[in-house]
Amino acid sequence: MGRLPSPSLPLFSAGGWGMVAALMKAGSPAAFRRLCNEIGTVDAVGIEERVAKYATRSVKQASKVAGLKLVVSMVDLTTLEGKDTPDKVASLCQKALHPHAGLDVPPVAAVCVYPSMVKHARRALGADTAVRIASVATAFPSGQAPLRSRLAEVKAALADGADEIDMVINRGAFLAGEFQLVQDEITAVRDTCGAATLKVILEVSELETYDNIRAASFLAMRVLRPGDFIKTSTGKTLLNATLGNNQVMLEAIRDFYLETGIPIAMKPAGGIRTAKQSLHFLIAVKETLGDAWLTNRRYRFGASSLLNDLLRQLEKEKTGTYQAPYHFSEAAESY
């Protein structure tokens, strides 16, 4: 996971143009090395050891309840399926506003839907609401559409009432070493967003190494505004948010903040299903970025099934008895 191997031959030597093409395909080591010289590389073993410790903290009951409620307020309640219907989005919005009766929990931070569902979410939530509407625009999840149509998608989502736009970066361009192109596309989306918050999905599982994740984080952060997000994943690939990926990005945010004073927000997404996992992520935030990031303006969880487990554990803490998942809404499991 360390540095990519440096090219053994100068670009224009005996290998000729074929060699240049091969190197470009392998990820343009020269451009990558220039970037890494500026931002530093990641100690992969160190990261793994660091995050392994987060799961060993003893969290006592009062802190656990406070933590779980904080996580509820940070959830981007998500439904991104081909089978989404307006009614399903409407019930998701109800759940976002009132997660569970009798638990004294706040509404979630946002609902996250496809652009075509934004208007239905707006109708369900109303204009004056604590819950924001996020929409995955820009040819989610692949991002493989012409920039023109990606920007049109962003505009359409905003026109329908989206408060936040989750965009995917051009991984193909990133891996080909065309960093300027990646950045220019983020800038174009950012300018289209206007006042709306932008979240940049790096899709870490397709970036393959921690060094690449750090590099992509910096590419994005350099063109983001304070309060915009970098986000791990689309949730549509096999590997999603892990404590390791999260840590690499948190440390990138920390280093960028110390360098520039610009606070960038963070959103892990995909694969965080249990309340216990979410507390491990909170511990990572607390110990890497501090209390200033423990708010839903600076940290979010992109998740669909996490909320039910949070409610289940909060109910357990309230009553002292373990709960069955089917007592909470949207748990289709009947066993």
Added chain:
Amino acid sequence: MTRLPITKTPKVYVGGAFIRSESARTFPLQDAAGNFFANIPQCTRKDLRNAVEAAAKAGPGWAKRTAYNRGQIIYRLAEMLEARRADMGDALAVGGATRAAAAKEITATIDRLIHYAGWADKYEQVLGSVNPVASPHFNFTVTEPMGIIGLLAPDEAPLLALVSLLAPVITSGNTVVALASTARPYPAIVLGEMLATSDLPGGVVNLLTGFRKDIVPTMATHAHLRAIGGVANAAERHTLKLGAVESVKRVKLHPAEEPVDWFSAKAQGLYEIRDFVEFKTTWHPIGA
């Protein structure tokens, strides 16, 4: 060259894996002669919770299998026990059983498994029914598994009683979280090793060892457990019934004060299966 003795670390079978207690606690087990034998996992309420999660994961797949296939798998478990009679005999001897008594208990256990393997694709025909109704409808009653069942095994016949309790429960597609005998836990540990090689999907049977006082109160109140079975004394029955009221679960307990003869044919049969199924009645209009 002298060889170092290789002693076994007993672990409990939960979710298809062999684990230590989440608490990292153990309790020492003495063999029949009073010598230290091994440290047995002292499972806690959190181990129970984890076992229930494992059972919940395995449940839908197990219930969806055909009755015939469940029968085959229970038969396979009997085969595993038959092939490893010697191991199980040693395990029972740790608890003080004589060779003859151990052999008798193992034979009875194998026969019990075969009994329920046979019932697997037959109980539905006896328990289900087509009901006479005074309207143009087919009206029929079928059984469904309840879900996750908590079981408390007694100290007597530590293998036979445990298997007699869990076999009818899994026959109908339920999953089990069982607490083995506290005084004689070792046969349950060895049984777990046989379950692991019996084609039974991981998580269908989860065996815990430890103390009843750690497990019973949580078993009583855990809302995801649909029923409680096994053997319990008066105080435990009281706790279990109170908890069951709150979490709306079925309680089918044998009083510890009236020991069950687990070797008897009365300790097996259709009614043991019926104790842990739900009945569903369907009305279906008769076509012209």
